[in-house]
Amino acid sequence: MxxxxxxxxxxxxxxxxxxxxxxxxxxxxxxxxxxxxxxxxxxxxxxxxxxxxxxxxxxxxxxxxxxENCIVTWYDRIILSSNLAEPIKAKLEEEIKQIQIDGGNESKLKEKELIINALSKIEIIQMKPAGNNGDKNKKKYTCPGCDNNVWGKPKLNLICGDCLKKFELNDI
Structure with a gap:
């Protein structure tokens, strides 16, 4: 921030x-x-x-x-799946046991319990991949007059601004 x-x-x-x-x-x-x-x-x-x-x-x-037992939730492109959360929870539970054995810090204990609580509430969501959003419908067009290339949706009607010829669809 x-x-x-x-x-x-x-x-x-x-x-x-x-x-x-x-x-x-x-x-x-x-x-x-x-x-x-x-x-x-x-x-x-x-x-x-x-x-x-x-x-x-x-x-x-x-x-x-x-x-106040506040838990902040957020969404990220990298999703922590439940099978990845389990080992983290297990490690935190061991740390809690050690803190209790040592007669340790109450705020550290509460912090670890909050994290475990948050991990148990994780929702697995599907996010769109970064980048071109998975658009596989783009086609390559080439100008026959000057070999300029553009990419766009199928069935576009494109005219080259340099030589005024119609772009042709490349079926690669």
Whole structure:
């Protein structure tokens, strides 16, 4: 979201570079940029990670959402099928057991339980493939006068703008 903010209201750097403006925005919402994902890492650079700033707005908001048992759902082109979700749930359940054995952190326990709950509610949906939406009906047309090519629906009536000849359908 900080990237989107910078695109809309700031001054983005070259592709992939995270500049000081982006870094300050991240910090203002409670995420510390770090080139290595650890405290003390560089705050700007090409490949960046981040971590939550203790006591920040981000951490307070997250804790409030966890306390309210909030679950955010979204759809993505990459769908996590139920057979992929099961091993993740099993791993989380083992982590919960270990936290309980260690007499561990209640917020970590609740976080893992929320994830398991969300995974159990995953809906498998069919999404259209990215790209040309699977359109296999496009045909290639070639101008007999100047060999220009175009692609389009079958049965188009196309005239070349360069030599004014009618494009011919290529049955390749």
């Amino acid at each position: 900080a990237h989107q903010w910078q695109f809309e209201f700031g001054t983005p750097s070259r592709a992939g570079y995270h500049n000081e403006e982006w870094s300050k925005k991240m910090q203002s919402i409670g995420l510390m940029p770090s080139h290595n994902g650890k405290p003390g890492g560089k705050k700007t650079g090409q490949n960046m990670s981040d971590y939550v700033i203790s006591g920040s707005f981000f951490e307070q908001s997250y804790n409030q959402l966890v306390a």
